[in-house]
Amino acid sequence: MDLDKVIKINTNDDNIVEVFSNIEAEIALIGCLLWDNRNYEKISDLIDESHFVDENHQIIFKKIKELLNKNILVSPITLKNYFSEDDFSIEMTKYLNQIKDSSPSTQNTYQYAKIIYELYLKRSLVGIGQNIVQETFDTNVENTGENLIENAENDLYNLSNLGSSERKYSKFGEALKDAVNIIDEAFKRDGKIAGVASGLKDLDSKLGGLHKSDLIIIAGRPSMGKTALGTNIAFNVAKNYEEKIDELGISKLVDGGKVAFFSLEMSSEQLATRILAEQTKISGDKMRKAELSKDDFKKIAKSTTELEDLNLFIDDNPILTIATLRARARRLKRLYGIDLIIIDYLQLMSANLKNKNEGRVQEISEITRGLKAIAKELNIPIIALSQLSRQVEQREDKRPQLSDLRESGTIEQDSDVVMFIFRESYYLERMEPIKKPDEPEEKYHERHSRWQELCEKTHNTAEIIIAKQRHGPIGTIKTHFESNYTRFSDLNVKDYDNIME
Numbered sequence: 001m002d003l004d005k006v007i008k009i010n011t012n013d014d015n016i017v018e019v020f021s022n023i024e025a026e027i028a029l030i031g032c033l034l035w036d037n038r039n040y041e042k043i044s045d046l047i048d049e050s051h052f053v054d055e056n057h058q059i060i061f062k063k064i065k066e067l068l069n070k071n072i073l074v075s076p077i078t079l080k081n082y083f084s085e086d087d088f089s090i091e092m093t094k095y096l097n098q099i100k101d102s103s104p105s106t107q108n109t110y111q112y113a114k115i116i117y118e119l120y121l122k123r124s125l126v127g128i129g130q131n132i133v134q135e136t137f138d139t140n141v142e143n144t145g146e147n148l149i150e151n152a153e154n155d156l157y158n159l160s161n162l163g164s165s166e167r168k169y170s171k172f173g174e175a176l177k178d179a180v181n182i183i184d185e186a187f188k189r190d191g192k193i194a195g196v197a198s199g200l201k202d203l204d205s206k207l208g209g210l211h212k213s214d215l216i217i218i219a220g221r222p223s224m225g226k227t228a229l230g231t232n233i234a235f236n237v238a239k240n241y242e243e244k245i246d247e248l249g250i251s252k253l254v255d256g257g258k259v260a261f262f263s264l265e266m267s268s269e270q271l272a273t274r275i276l277a278e279q280t281k282i283s284g285d286k287m288r289k290a291e292l293s294k295d296d297f298k299k300i301a302k303s304t305t306e307l308e309d310l311n312l313f314i315d316d317n318p319i320l321t322i323a324t325l326r327a328r329a330r331r332l333k334r335l336y337g338i339d340l341i342i343i344d345y346l347q348l349m350s351a352n353l354k355n356k357n358e359g360r361v362q363e364i365s366e367i368t369r370g371l372k373a374i375a376k377e378l379n380i381p382i383i384a385l386s387q388l389s390r391q392v393e394q395r396e397d398k399r400p401q402l403s404d405l406r407e408s409g410t411i412e413q414d415s416d417v418v419m420f421i422f423r424e425s426y427y428l429e430r431m432e433p434i435k436k437p438d439e440p441e442e443k444y445h446e447r448h449s450r451w452q453e454l455c456e457k458t459h460n461t462a463e464i465i466i467a468k469q470r471h472g473p474i475g476t477i478k479t480h481f482e483s484n485y486t487r488f489s490d491l492n493v494k495d496y497d498n499i500m501e
Contacts, residue, residue: 021119021123023054023057026116027103029043029109029116030061032103034064034103040064042109042110046113046117047120048061048062049062050120051117052116053119067082076096076099079096080096128155132151135151150323154324194209195207195209196209196257196339196340197237198233198236199239200236200464200477202490206469206472206473206477207469207472208471210340210383211381211416211471212380213375214375214416215371215384216383216416216417216419217383217384217415217417218385218386218421219419219420220420221393224422225462225486226385226386226421227344227345227486229464230261231261232278233383234259237256237340238257238259239256239310240255242255256311256339257339258313258338258340259338259342260315260328260329260332261341261344262315262317262325262341262342263316264316265318265344268314277486278486278487279307283484313338321350322349322366322367322371322374325349325371326370326374338378339380340382340383341378341380341382342384343383343384344385345387350367365410371384372414386411388405388420389404398422399420400465402467405418412468417466417468418467418468419464419467420464420465423458423461423463423481424463425460428454428458431451433447433451460480460482460483461478462478462488463477463478
């Protein structure tokens with residue numbers, strides 16, 4: 001929804017404009033700028049021309065802004081030269097001089113700007129409120145109660161990001177204290193990591209956990225185990241959730257966290273089945289086919305009792321835009337205090353592009369920028385699963401590279417961590433040697449034996465390749481992977497080396 005359009009449509013009522021406007025403050029602000037151009041520095045990050053009610057003032061402020069940004073001196077005499085005769089229905093020089101002469105003390109420049117900005121917010125809120133009423137009475141079948149709430153939350157979020165009445169600067173000393181607090185919390189934890197623990201020790205050791213405000217990409221070709229790793233991390237984090245109350249009565253996260261899982265590909269029931277398979281070590285295939293023994297049912301019943309209070313929230317709506325994700329994530333943060341978001345997967349999301357002809361690469365760019373912005377706003381890590389392009393399959397060495405990311409431009413640029421999942425066994429199992437014409441049996445059996453040996457060496461193993469890490473080293477983590485139970489777990493490196501020898 002176009003917020004500017006909503007505001008313009010719904011605030012044309014003269015009564016609304018009259019109640020929520022202050023023409024004197026607009027005149028005073030422009031006068032302060034004409035008296036001393038340096039006053040613009042005080043208000044440049046707070047308001048723009050759209051916040052003014054009077055159309056003449058909008059035109060004047062916009063031109064002042066453009067000229068000052070080019071370091072051009074602005075005064076009533078110089079300013080009039082940059083307007084055409086069609087810009088105003090008034091005599092420009094006379095009007096600008098009147099504004100300048102009627103201006104009170106320039107010391108109040110910021111206060112005038114704040115008044116204008118606050119009134120703009122109130123006009124906008126009235127516009128959003130009227131729009132909610134109009135859409136609620138609309139008989140359009142798409143206007144469900146849930147959609148109306150999401151649209152309203154998105155409009156309010158967009159409005160809150162148009163400006164701020166306070167500057168968002170922080171002194172280095174304040175940032176330094178925050179950094180030391182993070183280091184102190186990591187030191188006090190058993191795992192000695194600063195972020196949320198993924199549950200895979202070797203991975204946590206390499207990453208230092210999943211850090212707040214980070215965008216983490218887990219990419220791979222189909223059937224490599226992206227969703228499996230995503231659900232494993234979600235389960236591990238939610239299972240280990242623990243808080244404690246400090247001496248000041250403040251609740252602090254000790255381990256794990258509350259997780260929101262947005263699944264665009266699988267239903268909530270399918271994800272729950274995966275987690276059950278992982279915990280009971282009963283394959284999901286057996287569960288789907290109902291090939292279960294009494295002991296299997298007992299295991300499932302026991303695990304269900306243990307897992308029913310898991311701090312894991314699943315949203316399996318197959319249509320997800322950045323705006324919708326932002327609204328739902330903010331709601332989950334407000335209601336439940338979520339500590340991690342996982343999205344399966346990136347390429348199934350869509351962006352609200354104004355120009356529908358901009359293409360998929362531009363849409364992915366909007367999505368990755370939006371995900372990073374949400375991670376920073378909510379101050380939690382976001383894991384987004386991502387597909388890799390087919391060019392991986394055309395190389396002899398199938399290990400993924402950063403260039404293999406589909407529509408890769410800003411995925412690599414906006415992310416803090418990029419990880420690839422690679423299972424050599426997946427490719428080996430599909431490369432069983434075929435007997436060549438006229439090939440001696442002995443030679444064929446020799447080739448087939450070598451293939452079997454390689455399959456055995458790589459069976460139930462997977463590599464997590466950290467190809468990018470903004471805050472630390474890159475490298476490869478060896479893991480154990482049980483495909484029947486879609487489970488990743490730690491693999492002792494020595495054991496792995498023994499397997500590969």
